[in-house]
Amino acid sequence: MAEIQIQNLNKRYGGFNALQDMSLDVKDGEFIVFVGPSGCGKSTALKILAGLEAATTGNIIIGGEDVTELAPAKRDIAMVFQNYALYPHLTVRQNIGFGLMMRGADKKEINQRVERAAQALEISDLLERRPKALSGGQRQRVALGRAIVREPRVFLMDEPLSNLDAALRVQMRAEITALQRRIGVTTIYVTHDQTEAMTMADRIVIMRKGVVQQIGSPDELFNRPANMFVAGFIGSPAMNFLRGEVRRDDGGLFIDAGGLRLPVADAAVPFVGKMVICGIRPESLELARGDGSALEITPTLVESLGTEAYVHFRLPEQQVKTAVAGEHEHPPLGNGTLIARLYDVGTSFSGGTIRLGLKPQASVHLFDPATEQAIR
Amino acid sequence: MTDLTQPRPATTPVRRSSGLFGIDLASPRHAKKLGYLLLTPAVLLILGILVYPMLLAIEISFHDVKFASLTFGASEYTLDNYIKLFTSRDFWNAIGVSARLLIVVTTISMLVGLGSALLVNQQFRGRGVARMLIALPWAIPEVVAVITWLWILDSSFGVLNWMLMQVGLIGLPVSWLNQPLPAFTAVTMVMVWKGFPFISIMILAGLQSIPEEYYQAARVDGANVWRRFIWITLPCLMPVLGVSLVLTVLWVFRDFSIINVLTGGGPIGATETLAIMTYEEAFQYFRMGYASALGVVTLIICALISAFLVKKTSHAVF
Amino acid sequence: MKRKLWQSILLYAAVIASCAVVLFPIYWMIVTSLQPPGSLRAYPPHFLPPDPQWQTYVNLFIETDILRWMANSAFVAVVATAISMVAAVLAGYSLSRYQTKSSENVGLFILMSKMLPATMLIIPLFGIMRSLGLMGSLWSLIFAHATAIVPFATWMLKGYFDSVPNELEQAAQVDGCTPWGALFRVILPVAAPGLAATSLYGFVLSWADYLFARTFLANNADSWTVNLGIATFKGEYQTDWNLVMAASLMAALPIMIAYLFLQRYLVGGMTAGAGK
Numbered sequence: 012m013a014e015i016q017i018q019n020l021n022k023r024y025g026g027f028n029a030l031q032d033m034s035l036d037v038k039d040g041e042f043i044v045f046v047g048p049s050g051c052g053k054s055t056a057l058k059i060l061a062g063l064e065a066a067t068t069g070n071i072i073i074g075g076e077d078v079t080e081l082a083p084a085k086r087d088i089a090m091v092f093q094n095y096a097l098y099p100h101l102t103v104r105q106n107i108g109f110g111l112m113m114r115g116a117d118k119k120e121i122n123q124r125v126e127r128a129a130q131a132l133e134i135s136d137l138l139e140r141r142p143k144a145l146s147g148g149q150r151q152r153v154a155l156g157r158a159i160v161r162e163p164r165v166f167l168m169d170e171p172l173s174n175l176d177a178a179l180r181v182q183m184r185a186e187i188t189a190l191q192r193r194i195g196v197t198t199i200y201v202t203h204d205q206t207e208a209m210t211m212a213d214r215i216v217i218m219r220k221g222v223v224q225q226i227g228s229p230d231e232l233f234n235r236p237a238n239m240f241v242a243g244f245i246g247s248p249a250m251n252f253l254r255g256e257v258r259r260d261d262g263g264l265f266i267d268a269g270g271l272r273l274p275v276a277d278a279a280v281p282f283v284g285k286m287v288i289c290g291i292r293p294e295s296l297e298l299a300r301g302d303g304s305a306l307e308i309t310p311t312l313v314e315s316l317g318t319e320a321y322v323h324f325r326l327p328e329q330q331v332k333t334a335v336a337g338e339h340e341h342p343p344l345g346n347g348t349l350i351a352r353l354y355d356v357g358t359s360f361s362g363g364t365i366r367l368g369l370k371p372q373a374s375v376h377l378f379d380p381a382t383e384q385a386i387r
Numbered sequence: 388m389t390d391l392t393q394p395r396p397a398t399t400p401v402r403r404s405s406g407l408f409g410i411d412l413a414s415p416r417h418a419k420k421l422g423y424l425l426l427t428p429a430v431l432l433i434l435g436i437l438v439y440p441m442l443l444a445i446e447i448s449f450h451d452v453k454f455a456s457l458t459f460g461a462s463e464y465t466l467d468n469y470i471k472l473f474t475s476r477d478f479w480n481a482i483g484v485s486a487r488l489l490i491v492v493t494t495i496s497m498l499v500g501l502g503s504a505l506l507v508n509q510q511f512r513g514r515g516v517a518r519m520l521i522a523l524p525w526a527i528p529e530v531v532a533v534i535t536w537l538w539i540l541d542s543s544f545g546v547l548n549w550m551l552m553q554v555g556l557i558g559l560p561v562s563w564l565n566q567p568l569p570a571f572t573a574v575t576m577v578m579v580w581k582g583f584p585f586i587s588i589m590i591l592a593g594l595q596s597i598p599e600e601y602y603q604a605a606r607v608d609g610a611n612v613w614r615r616f617i618w619i620t621l622p623c624l625m626p627v628l629g630v631s632l633v634l635t636v637l638w639v640f641r642d643f644s645i646i647n648v649l650t651g652g653g654p655i656g657a658t659e660t661l662a663i664m665t666y667e668e669a670f671q672y673f674r675m676g677y678a679s680a681l682g683v684v685t686l687i688i689c690a691l692i693s694a695f696l697v698k699k700t701s702h703a704v705f
Numbered sequence: 706m707k708r709k710l711w712q713s714i715l716l717y718a719a720v721i722a723s724c725a726v727v728l729f730p731i732y733w734m735i736v737t738s739l740q741p742p743g744s745l746r747a748y749p750p751h752f753l754p755p756d757p758q759w760q761t762y763v764n765l766f767i768e769t770d771i772l773r774w775m776a777n778s779a780f781v782a783v784v785a786t787a788i789s790m791v792a793a794v795l796a797g798y799s800l801s802r803y804q805t806k807s808s809e810n811v812g813l814f815i816l817m818s819k820m821l822p823a824t825m826l827i828i829p830l831f832g833i834m835r836s837l838g839l840m841g842s843l844w845s846l847i848f849a850h851a852t853a854i855v856p857f858a859t860w861m862l863k864g865y866f867d868s869v870p871n872e873l874e875q876a877a878q879v880d881g882c883t884p885w886g887a888l889f890r891v892i893l894p895v896a897a898p899g900l901a902a903t904s905l906y907g908f909v910l911s912w913a914d915y916l917f918a919r920t921f922l923a924n925n926a927d928s929w930t931v932n933l934g935i936a937t938f939k940g941e942y943q944t945d946w947n948l949v950m951a952a953s954l955m956a957a958l959p960i961m962i963a964y965l966f967l968q969r970y971l972v973g974g975m976t977a978g979a980g981k
Contacts, residue, residue: 059415062414062415063415064415064418065414065415065416065418080411080414080416081411081414082411082413082414082415083413083415084413085413
């Protein structure tokens with residue numbers, strides 16, 4: 012059994028809080044992804060899980076055993092590093108078998124298991140080479156082989172795909188996911204790339220500056236983000252944020268955002284008469300039909316990608332500047348644009364104004380401007 | 388492929404030991420302690436053979452003793468050694484000799500080192516061999532170098548006199564070791580020969596770390612060879628030059644073997660540096676208290692030199 | 706940059722001339738050692754021995770204690786280097802991985818220890834070695850040399866270890882090694898060139914010592930190191946320069962050979978830690 016409980020984990024360096032009160036329960040066989048911009052504490056958490064760093068306070072329980080004070084060697088875990096960390100002076104075979112050799116397995120068994128793992132990862136013909144004779148993708152597989160051959164309780168992966176080129180990354184993503192499903196080992200995977208998180212995870216832990224923002228399945232994070240950071244981090248292009256006032260009339264509760272009338276749920280009742288922030292995903296916008304309420308905008312830039320187009324526009328009074336968060340967090344851009352993702356638009360725009368409306372089934376996310384928390 | 392998850396075979400379970408005194412130093416909690424533990428052998432050696440003797444030397448310098456005593460405060464403290472030192476003509480002569488030697492040898496060595504490094508930094512066939520050969524004097528023990536030079540400098544049969552006369556630089560053979568200025572020159576020659584390779588190696592490494600792009604950009608801007616040297620090479624070499632300078636100065640100032648075997652400090656103190664004088668006072672005249680005072684003064688001068696030069700090139704030292 | 710022919714000729718000439726001038730003393734040492742005693746005083750001197758006297762070397766080994774001296778030097782150098790390498794590897798590794806905050810202070814400390822004059826330390830050390838009963842024993846030399854080697858060696862090794870990524874020993878620990886197991890099985894093999902360069906430095910430093918040998922061993926001819934031995938030639942065998950040169954060559958040969966084999970690692974090593 013390899014469930015993991017992370018209990019109130021804290022990590023402080025002098026006055027600096029790398030990790031604040033992180034708690035998480037992982038079920039056996041789950042694929043958990045820690046995601047967030049650099050400095051959010053995801054790698055720190057992983058290193059503490061591995062035993063490569065000590066927590067300031069808090070506990071780690073693996074398979075019912077409190078491993079907080081145990082050396083990495085004794086935790087029965089395997090780790091894949093961003094730079095693969097293959098032993099340069101050993102062959103691929105020796106690299107993969109290193110952990111087994113350290114645990115005193117006999118030679119015959121080591122060879123058997125190494126060959127099985129190599130077969131599973133399609134690197135059987137590379138066994139006698141040394142790491143420097145391998146390509147990035149091949150080294151990646153050797154690193155994976157080294158991890159799976161020991162059949163540990165937990166896999167830890169620290170941004171293993173970051174050093175691969177984009178095309179290879181897509182392919183390896185699928186392979187790692189498939190591998191994990193086959194083997195069924197509890198896995199904790201760290202990345203800054205929200206696409207990897209969304210496509211690979213059973214559950215995602217999204218972090219920022221040492222604080223856990225939200226824990227949930229990809230769907231949950233996408234459809235019910237807990238705050239503006241999560242809303243803006245997940246999904247590409249990022250969510251548009253507009254200011255609007257909550258009003259009530261005969262038609263019910265609504266928000267007037269720059270001319271567009273957005274229906275809202277009763278949770279917004281306490282905010283009547285006040286400004287809130289609305290989050291609308293680019294793909295939730297479409298060209299307005301009919302004469303209903305709409306946003307009248309002048310596109311500043313149209314990026315055409317064949318079947319879809321990203322239409323950039325600005326609403327100086329309404330739009331909210333947010334930090335741009337990808338691999339790193341950047342301060343809000345002064346000249347940022349809002350984006351609408353329109354499909355099948357055919358001809359390009361001549362530069363005049365267009366009218367945008369909300370798609371029928373699309374959701375609008377509301378956030379309290381003071382706390383940046385979602386209004387539910 | 389389900390055969391990846393067969394029931395776990397019988398490998399021995401991970402060893403669990405109780406560690407050192409019950410502390411498992413492999414645990415992340417104790418990483419810091421492990422770090423300090425690793426330092427102990429080196430620290431012990433340094434404390435025992437560098438720090439403790441240094442403190443002893445300072446202590447001895449304040450006593451009027453013939454032999455080095457190992458206890459602190461055994462006899463009465465006195466400043467006599469230092470008074471004698473600062474009023475002694477021999478001391479100031481030694482300071483003068485040390486200073487002159489330092490300046491001359493360091494300047495020449497730095498120039499030769501720089502020149503040779505620039506030379507072997509060029510692209511030519513056999514470059515590796517040339518680099519190796521030019522630095523060979525570094526590897527020769529000082530005593531061997533001196534003995535060899537003694538033969539070369541022999542006033543009757545030494546080849547240097549012969550060569551100089553052939554070229555017409557001198558009329559009569561020079562008695563290198565029996566006259567003050569030739570003796571000083573001889574010491575300088577040997578020291579430069581022994582000392583420049585180290586500088587050369589360091590500058591060479593420094594040269595190789597200057598990005599080629601700087602030179603390319605300069606050429607595009609129209610700079611000629613001399614300009615490129617002044618505006619790119621020298622500034623980029625400053626850290627390495629600084630370090631080499633400090634190390635060479637300290638080496639020349641403290642050297643014992645070369646001068647001791649070559650001239651013994653003579654003739655008439657012409658090559659008697661502070662280091663030579665210190666050793667003589669201690670082991671020839673057995674005035675160890677006085678010698679220790681000389682040693683302490685040497686230490687202070689070394690410290691001042693280091694501090695001064697390091698500050699001048701401070702951004703570079705680490 | 707295409708070089709014109711005259712520039713090439715100039716360059717090669719400069720290189721050859723420089724090498725010739727620099728290596729002349731070594732060349733002269735070898736030539737002299739092979740001269741027949743009579744032609745040592747030849748005028749003009751013979752630049753190529755007309756009649757190489759290999760017998761000189763045989764005489765050297767038979768009539769003098771040079772082999773014993775070389776054995777002593779070798780013993781001291783090997784043991785001193787071994788001891789200092791153990792201390793320096795551990796300390797350098799500690800500085801590289803564990804002491805990131807104070808490594809600048811330690812660097813300063815190391816620089817300071819490089820500046821201590823040996824002529825000052827030799828006086829109390831003389832007293833210490835006497836009271837420990839180590840006067841005349843090679844072990845006095847071994848400990849002195851080992852300590853002299855440690856500071857610079859630690860700095861060199863720290864530089865080498867800095868260039869090995871942290872993840873390597875982390876991977877080894879996760880795979881089942883203790884931190885020191887990771888050091889020995891993974892880090893040291895990877896840093897082997899650095900270890901070679903540092904050992905070379907230690908060996909050269911120990912072999913080249915004269916001051917400590919002369920102070921500690923002078924009264925025990927059996928334990929003389931090679932530098933001490935040939936320094937006494939200067940007084941006694943003044944006239945037999947061919948023998949003296951032969952002895953000098955023997956004294957220099959082991960170091961020259963070690964240097965030629967390992968010098969390519971040395972440049973990296975000396976500049977690894979900002980070249981202290």
